[in-house]
Amino acid sequence: MSSNVRELGSRTGPWSLATADLSGVSPRVLDDGEWIASELERVLSVCLGAVEWRTHRFAPRGLSLVGTALRGRVIVHTWPERGALTIDLYGELDEIGPALDAGVTSVLRGMREAV
Numbered sequence: 001m002s003s004n005v006r007e008l009g010s011r012t013g014p015w016s017l018a019t020a021d022l023s024g025v026s027p028r029v030l031d032d033g034e035w036i037a038s039e040l041e042r043v044l045s046v047c048l049g050a051v052e053w054r055t056h057r058f059a060p061r062g063l064s065l066v067g068t069a070l071r072g073r074v075i076v077h078t079w080p081e082r083g084a085l086t087i088d089l090y091g092e093l094d095e096i097g098p099a100l101d102a103g104v105t106s107v108l109r110g111m112r113e114a115v
Contacts, residue, residue, distance in 0.1 A: 027080035
């Protein structure tokens with residue numbers, strides 16, 4: 001598994017964006033939206049507040065999750081056929097990149113344990 005987290009320079013007021021691309025992920029894990037949401041919320045709720053999730057499933061596989069919180073938004077897209085997922089974190093945080101990096105690290109750790 002590999003990951004790439006980058007904090008994008010564009011800011012709109014107090015909001016900033018960080019994005020993470022992960023590859024080499026088990027397709028079984030990428031179809032488990034509840035697990036992905038719970039792992040991200042466990043880490044990100046510390047800085048964003050409670051996250052409420054909505055999930056859209058695609059046929060035959062894959063999903064998109066949208067998490068909304070008082071201080072940020074999380075968007076996740078999975079491509080099980082490619083073993084990949086993307087996480088976008090929009091937040092009212094000074095250091096959004098480290099928050100997403102912590103979330104990605106948690107998800108990767110959990111994915112290794114789940115496989």
